[in-house]
Amino acid sequence: MKKSSIPRMPAVHGFRFAGISAGIKKTGEKDLALIYSEVPSVTIGLFTKNNIKAAPLKLAIKRLSVQNKSQAIIINSGNANACTGPEGMKHAKEMIVQTAGILRVSSDLVNVSSTGVIGEQLPIHKIRKAIPDLVQKVSPSSLMDAAEAIMTTDSFPKVLLKKVRIGSKTGTIAGIAKGAGMICPDMATMLCYILTDISISHRLLGRAIKDAVDRSFNRLAVDNDMSTNDSVFAMANGLLCNDPVTRDSKEYEEISSTLNELTYDLAKLIARDGEGATKLIEVIVKGARSVTDADRVARAISGSMLVKTAVYGNDPNWGRIIAAAGYSGVKINENKIDIYIGRVKVMRNGIGTNKEKQAGRALQNKTVVITVDLGAGDKLARALSCDLTEKYIAINAEYRT
Amino acid sequence: MKKSSIPRMPAVHGFRFAGISAGIKKTGEKDLALIYSEVPSVTIGLFTKNNIKAAPLKLAIKRLSVQNKSQAIIINSGNANACTGPEGMKHAKEMIVQTAGILRVSSDLVNVSSTGVIGEQLPIHKIRKAIPDLVQKVSPSSLMDAAEAIMTTDSFPKVLLKKVRIGSKTGTIAGIAKGAGMICPDMATMLCYILTDISISHRLLGRAIKDAVDRSFNRLAVDNDMSTNDSVFAMANGLLCNDPVTRDSKEYEEISSTLNELTYDLAKLIARDGEGATKLIEVIVKGARSVTDADRVARAISGSMLVKTAVYGNDPNWGRIIAAAGYSGVKINENKIDIYIGRVKVMRNGIGTNKEKQAGRALQNKTVVITVDLGAGDKLARALSCDLTEKYIAINAEYRT
Numbered sequence: 001m002k003k004s005s006i007p008r009m010p011a012v013h014g015f016r017f018a019g020i021s022a023g024i025k026k027t028g029e030k031d032l033a034l035i036y037s038e039v040p041s042v043t044i045g046l047f048t049k050n051n052i053k054a055a056p057l058k059l060a061i062k063r064l065s066v067q068n069k070s071q072a073i074i075i076n077s078g079n080a081n082a083c084t085g086p087e088g089m090k091h092a093k094e095m096i097v098q099t100a101g102i103l104r105v106s107s108d109l110v111n112v113s114s115t116g117v118i119g120e121q122l123p124i125h126k127i128r129k130a131i132p133d134l135v136q137k138v139s140p141s142s143l144m145d146a147a148e149a150i151m152t153t154d155s156f157p158k159v160l161l162k163k164v165r166i167g168s169k170t171g172t173i174a175g176i177a178k179g180a181g182m183i184c185p186d187m188a189t190m191l192c193y194i195l196t197d198i199s200i201s202h203r204l205l206g207r208a209i210k211d212a213v214d215r216s217f218n219r220l221a222v223d224n225d226m227s228t229n230d231s232v233f234a235m236a237n238g239l240l241c242n243d244p245v246t247r248d249s250k251e252y253e254e255i256s257s258t259l260n261e262l263t264y265d266l267a268k269l270i271a272r273d274g275e276g277a278t279k280l281i282e283v284i285v286k287g288a289r290s291v292t293d294a295d296r297v298a299r300a301i302s303g304s305m306l307v308k309t310a311v312y313g314n315d316p317n318w319g320r321i322i323a324a325a326g327y328s329g330v331k332i333n334e335n336k337i338d339i340y341i342g343r344v345k346v347m348r349n350g351i352g353t354n355k356e357k358q359a360g361r362a363l364q365n366k367t368v369v370i371t372v373d374l375g376a377g378d379k380l381a382r383a384l385s386c387d388l389t390e391k392y393i394a395i396n397a398e399y400r401t
Numbered sequence: 402m403k404k405s406s407i408p409r410m411p412a413v414h415g416f417r418f419a420g421i422s423a424g425i426k427k428t429g430e431k432d433l434a435l436i437y438s439e440v441p442s443v444t445i446g447l448f449t450k451n452n453i454k455a456a457p458l459k460l461a462i463k464r465l466s467v468q469n470k471s472q473a474i475i476i477n478s479g480n481a482n483a484c485t486g487p488e489g490m491k492h493a494k495e496m497i498v499q500t501a502g503i504l505r506v507s508s509d510l511v512n513v514s515s516t517g518v519i520g521e522q523l524p525i526h527k528i529r530k531a532i533p534d535l536v537q538k539v540s541p542s543s544l545m546d547a548a549e550a551i552m553t554t555d556s557f558p559k560v561l562l563k564k565v566r567i568g569s570k571t572g573t574i575a576g577i578a579k580g581a582g583m584i585c586p587d588m589a590t591m592l593c594y595i596l597t598d599i600s601i602s603h604r605l606l607g608r609a610i611k612d613a614v615d616r617s618f619n620r621l622a623v624d625n626d627m628s629t630n631d632s633v634f635a636m637a638n639g640l641l642c643n644d645p646v647t648r649d650s651k652e653y654e655e656i657s658s659t660l661n662e663l664t665y666d667l668a669k670l671i672a673r674d675g676e677g678a679t680k681l682i683e684v685i686v687k688g689a690r691s692v693t694d695a696d697r698v699a700r701a702i703s704g705s706m707l708v709k710t711a712v713y714g715n716d717p718n719w720g721r722i723i724a725a726a727g728y729s730g731v732k733i734n735e736n737k738i739d740i741y742i743g744r745v746k747v748m749r750n751g752i753g754t755n756k757e758k759q760a761g762r763a764l765q766n767k768t769v770v771i772t773v774d775l776g777a778g779d780k781l782a783r784a785l786s787c788d789l790t791e792k793y794i795a796i797n798a799e800y801r802t
Contacts (some may be wrong), residue, residue: 052727052735083723083735085752118720119753228724305706306797313798319519322484323629326453334453334484351486352520389798390791396707397714397790 011140012161012174013197014038014239018137019149022130024078024116024123032130033075033149034099035193036138040109041235043070044206046213048230054082055092056112057231063108068202071109073193073233074099074131075150077178079122081114082228091122098128102135115178115191115229116152147176150191153395154178158269164198164258166242166251171198173255175262179220179270192217192232192266198255199238200245208256209234216263219298219383220271271384272366276391280367281311285325286380287373293330294381297372300328301383308388311368316359318346325372336375342368349375412541413562413575414598415439415640419538420550423531425479425517425524433531434476434550435500436594437539441510442636444471445607447614449631455483456493457513458632464509469603472510474594474634475500475532476551478579480523482515483629492523499529503536516579516592516630517553548577551592554796555579559670565599565659567643567652572599574656576663580621580671593618593633593667599656600639601646609657610635617664620699620784621672672785673767677792681768682712686726687781688774694731695782698773701729702784709789712769717760719747726773737776743769750776 015037022032045064047057064070074095081088092112100107114122137145147157158177163170177192194209213232238244245251272280283302288294301307304324310317318339325332334350342362344355362368368387416438423433446465448458465471475496482489493513501508515523538546548558559578564571578593595610614633639645646652673681684703689695702708705725711718719740726733735751743763745756763769769788 050724050727051729051731051733052723080720083720083748083751083753085736085750118718118724119748228720228727309794309797312794315798317519319481319484319629322453323451323519326451326629328452330452332452335486347484347520349486350484352484388794390794393710393713393789393791393794396710397716 011143012172012195014237015174015195016138016140017142017146018134018139019142019145019147020130020134020137022076023126024076030145030149031076031078032127032134033146034072034134034138035075035146035195035235036072036103037235037237039237039239040069040071041237042068042200042202042205044202044209044234045111046209046232048228050228050230052083052228054080054114054229055084055088056081056114057229058089059092059096060111060231063111067108069109070111070235071105072099072103073111073113074134075113075115075191076122076127077115077150077152079114079116079120080118080229081122082118084119084121087121091124094124095127095131098131099135102132111233113191113229113231113233115150118228143174143176150176150178152178153275155273158266158273160262160265162258162262164254166198166240166245166254169240169242171196171240171242173198173258173262175266177266177270179273190230190270192263194232194234194259194262196236197238197240198236198245199240199242200236200255204245204252205234205236208252208259211256212259212263215260216267219302220267220385267384271386274386274392275395276389276393277386278389279311279365279387281308281385281387282367282369283383283385284369284371284380285374286371287375287377288379288381289377291379291381293374294379296330297325297328297332297374298381298383300324301370301372302385305388308385311363312387312389314360314363316341316346316356316363318352321370321372322347332374333376338373338375340371412544413573413596415638416575416596417539417541418543418547419535419540420543420546420548421531421535421538423477424527425477431546431550432477432479433528433535434547435473435535435539436476436547436596436636437473437504438636438638440638440640441470441472442638443469443601443603443606445603445610445635446512447610447633449629451629451631453484453629455481455515455630456485456489457482457515458630459490460493460497461512461632464512468509470510471512471636472506473500473504474512474514475535476514476516476592477523477528478516478551478553480515480517480521481519481630482523483519485520485522488522492525495525496528496532499532500536503533512634514592514630514632514634516551519629544575544577551577551579553579554676556674559667559674561663561666563659563663565655567599567641567646567655570641570643572597572641572643574599574659574663576667578667578671580674591631591671593664595633595635595660595663597637598639598641599637599646600641600643601637601656605646605653606635606637609653609660612657613660613664616661617668620703621668621786668785672787675787676796677790677794678787679790680712680766680788682709682786682788683768683770684784684786685770685772685781686775687772688776688778689780689782690778692780692782694775695780697731698726698729698733698775699782699784701725702771702773703786706789709786712764713788713790715761715764717742717747717757717764719753722771722773723748733775734777739774739776741772
């Protein structure tokens, strides 16, 4: 964690943060975070499609179905509070009630997230003891502390800030995320919190977030395992005092495209920091008949263990790329397909070009772009991935030891 | 390859085999095999569902659609002859024609298989030079040589023989297979040849093989990558001279259940020898509403990288098992689910039982059985897998170097 090299982030107007160690992680690292808005914020939550959901998600899904707003989220790492039965549910509720009490807000306006090991009860006494200190520490400049406290196997905190021009005013959108493992392209991501001071309607915030997540976290494959805790929360507190964005408009487009950039860049950070990863892989599939086709091919390639290991080994084994395209389920014609590794065309019309040496060099970069032109149309899709290394195995074979 | 510990196999009546080194593999190991039947045999071929198919498969699919019989298969390892364009197709045809010429059989009765690296042209001059020697070496007792010659990253040859009582006679079914990598549960396997002296109709052989493959190779996950070359060939030469099996009967049931056993046992050998694997994993899902449900849950668990790495690390992390069950797409109720590692119940009704120590010991076996009882019905399915280790990464990062 290169903590010292990351500057203290400026605030998103009206949001305060804290991140401390409550002793949940055996290492003594930060493991309890708080995100707090001075006023109730329009809130959207997107959650894992996994049928097994952690207790905090069950609570959030329920309350966000009747409640458009929230004011705070308390988050712990080191324990997922998943598969913990009624006791786990009691603990999740307790975290909410205690935090709300000290913050003096309605407990209906507080959510909770957990991430970490599945199937163990939260050390609730440690959390109970730490919450007063956590609340006391909230400050506009502590975004990075919160980002650190939500990490599990991440090697660096993931924080991004973007500015958006809304009329004569400039809003801020901040995103913090954790990733690293159990990441599969059919679902959001691990945990992500998007915070903005822009005034926007619940309906439009929801649409923009769904769109952004679909183009970013839903296109990201570390290991194809889908977690029980994946959540994206977005909170808009409106303190920018812009004319509220309530309709499809230039302002909405601006917010939406900024959100797309923010989540795609966060997804890249997650891929780059995939467990044990040494390289970010971006897969671009173009020349497809439809976006759906392009998307399916891109996901198959980005999820392929053999492609990931070849990238790790600097082996321009494009046979594995075309094989993955072949099992994507999309009807493709190999005689029309070109494949590029970086800028090197390694396959033309289904046959190798004997440019292994140049392609091998392109694979030595920290970011590897694989482009597949299906030669069947003009549609395009992207997917993100990372290489698969011995370290992934070591991390996951020894996760709990 | 513990060659010396495997006895010379007895013959399947009327079949002859050979396996030699043609110099396709850089290591000088055997890489060219021949399976030959003294008389034309009823033949079934099942092939990869990958849209990208190697040249030999395209040929076989075409000829087996008009031709129920075959008499020989020539197989090379070290090169997949996939994504090799018209030249690759020419090479595949040449292997057939040359082999047929020396064997003095119609070239319509000869098939070819290839396995190995995708996208490189076959060293056809080496193969051309080796075929006469290969044909000359065919012998009833050389089954093991053929099994060795089809290996790629396999660490041992995979050969099984089963006997079947048909009326007053005893038939033999032999299976040889290669596996190791690029193995995904939605398709047959890598290469498998099933050879029998039983007289059986084309229709019934086809039904029995499809059924057997569906219960074995289609339930096997090494890395979820689907190859361009997966093929199962079955040849029945009828030299047992039994009353031909042409109808659903006691004899058919006997053959079918023996084939199920044979292919499931071969699938186990492939899983045990998965690239870098140290353990065979068998996933049993019971208490399902339907076989389809059980099957989907079993495949999700057996394909999970996180389950595979946990088994490797002797970590009874059942949270990953229930998480995989959760993303299988099957509606499950965690409060009704029990999970066992070996005989140790690690989760009861969705909550951990704190039997980590006992379960950790159960994980130290070379065969790990994971049982999930969904508590929703009485249907069952099995899937096979292996653990995921640093060696898988090393093998696949350096495959072509």
